[in-house]
Amino acid sequence: MNKLEQVFTNGKAFIPFITAGDPSIEITEQLVLAMADAGADLIEVGIPFSDPVAEGQVIQEADNRALSGGVTTDKIFSMMGRIRKSCNVPMAFMTYVNPIFTYGTDRFMKNCQEIGIDGIIVPDLPYEEKDELMPCCLKYGVKLISMIAPTSNNRISMIARDAQGFIYCVSSLGVTGVRQEINTDVKEMIKLVKEVKDIPCAIGFGISTPEQAAKMVQFSDGVIVGSAIVKIVEQYGMDCVPHVVEYVRMMKNAIK
C-alpha cells in the first residue's frame, strides 16, 4: 500500500525537506524520526547532487556539506531502511535525474520499494521526459511526483491529467530558497489542476513562516518547506534536532 494516500488525510499536510547526510547520516536519521513525531505528514529526503540546478544557495551548500562528509546513495538507502523498521511516516526522495539514472533506474526503484519509499520528486525531469523513470516507478509502485510552475500555464492540464500521488506546485520563479513574499497566483494554478483532476496540491519554494504557510493552505492541500529547515540544520549542526522539531510543530500548528 502506497502511503502517499494518507499524507493528506490529517488536515492540511506539512511536508518538511532535509538533505540526507547534512550534517551527518546519523543526524538525518534522528531528524526524520523526530519530524515524524512532531507531526510531519510526509518527509522529503534529498539525495544530494553535485550540481543541483534547481536549488538556491542554502540547499546547494547543504548538498556540498553532505557530499564532502562522504554520504552516498547506498548509505542513504541503508539509513532509510533502518528508519522504516520503526516509523510509518510517508517518505519521498527528492533528487536529480542523474543520481537515479547512473545508479541504475531499475535498481534504484527496486530499493525504494523494498525499503518503503513512497514517492520521488525529480526537479529536472519534466513531463516530456517522464518515461525516463516512469516504467520503473510503475513496476515497483513508487509514485513519480509531477511539478507545475508559475510558467506552466497551458501545460497544467496535461501534467495534471497524468499526475499521481500529489502535485508539487512551485510557488515562484527561480530556485529554492526563503522568500519574503510570494507573488505568483498559485491559487489560479491549483484551480486549473482541480478542473482536470481531483488530486492533492502541495505548494513549495519560498515558504518559511507560519503566516505564509497558513495563507497557502487556504487554497492548497499542504505546504513543502525546505530551505528554512536546512538553514536551521546549518545553524545548529549536530545539535539541530530539537530546533527542527520545534519548527515543524509550529508550522504544523499554523496550518491545522
Added chain:
Amino acid sequence: MAKGRFGIHGGQYIPETLMNAVIELEEAYDRFKNDPEFIAELDDLLNNYAGRPSLLYFAQKMTKDLSGAKIYLKREDLNHTGSHKINNVLGQVLLAKRMGKNRVIAETGAGQHGVATATAAALMGMKCEIYMGKEDTDRQRLNVFRMELLGAKVHTVTSGTQTLKDAVNETMREWTQRVKDTHYVLGSVMGPHPFPSIVRDFQSIIGREVKQQMLEKEGRLPDVLLACVGGGSNAMGLFYDFIEDTKVRLIGCEAAGYGVDTAKTAATMATGTVGIFHGMKSYFCQDQYGQIAPVYSISAGLDYPGVGPEHANLHDMGRAEYVPVTDDEAVEAFEYLSHTEGIIPAIESAHAVAYAKKIAPKMSQDQTIVICLSGRGDKDVAAIARHRGVQIYE
C-alpha cells in the same frame, strides 16, 4: 519520448519552469530559420560584421616540417571577437530580438563566448549579463574586462568547482528567475533541445565553407577534419556538412589535462559514462553515484565534464573519433604553431593542432587535413607563460 534526440542522447531534462521557454524558442527558431528576411539579416552580419567567410589557409611550413599530409587551417580565429563563437551568438541574439526579448544571459569558460555575446548584445541593443567561474575570471582576466568594456555585467561564480560547469548551472538558475524577458544564449552544442540543434546549425557555416574552399583549392574533399571538443561547438560546426561523406575522417580532440589515467582530466569520451545533466543525456565525467566529477584542463574552454549529445551519438555510431590530448601536448602545439606559421592559436584549438602533429607524418603527401583553428591565442599568452614558469599576469 521528448524531442531533440541523437540516438539515445539529447532530450530536455530541465525544470518545469523552463519548459515553455524552450518550447517557445523551438517554435521561434523553426519559424525564423526559413524566413528570408532573417536569413538575409544574419548573412549580412556574418559577412560585414564578423568578417566571413573565414580563410582556409594552407600551412605550408607546418606541412613541410611534418612531411606528411597537407595541412589546412580554417581560420575562425580571424572572425570578429577572435573565435568561432560569434557565428552562433549573432544567430541567437538576432533570434532573441525577434522573439521580443530585451535581455540576454550566457555562461562562459575561456571568455570567448562571453565576449562574443557581449559584442552581439552591444550591437543589437540588448542588456547582457555573463556568468563565469571564479577560476576562469582569474585566469582570463583580460576577457572579463573586455566584456565589461562592451557593456556587459560579469558575475563571478563561486559555487562548485568555479569553472564552466558551474557557470552553466548559475546561468540556468538565473534563467528560471527571469525567463520572460531573457534569452539564454547557450554557447555550445549542449543543453536541452533545441539548443544542440540551433547552435550546430549556426556553427555549420564552418564546414560548409570548408567544403567549398577545399573543392576550390584541392578539387576534392579533405581526408581528415580535426577540431577541439569541450561542449563541441566548433567541432560540430566543422563536421556537420561532412557526416554523409563517410570517407572523411572526423576527429574531435578532447582535453586530457594531465592524462586520461589521472583524475586531472576533462576527456569525457575517454573517461566518462552515459548520464543526464545540463538538460541532456550524453557522456559525462562522473562517479558511480552520478556525482559530476571536478574536471581539469589548462584550457578554460575545454574544462567541462560533458560533451554535446550529437557528438555522443557520432561516437556511439563510430562516425567520429574522439582522442585525448594532454596539457603538455597542447602547450607544445601552441608554441609550435606560433613560431612555425606565425599564428598564435587559442589553447583550445592547440589541442587539435597537437593531434595533427601526431597523425600528419603518418599520412601520405597527397592527403589533406583541415584543422579548425577555433580561436586566437592572445587571451592565453599569460597563462602559457605561467605554465612555463614565467610569472606574467595581465
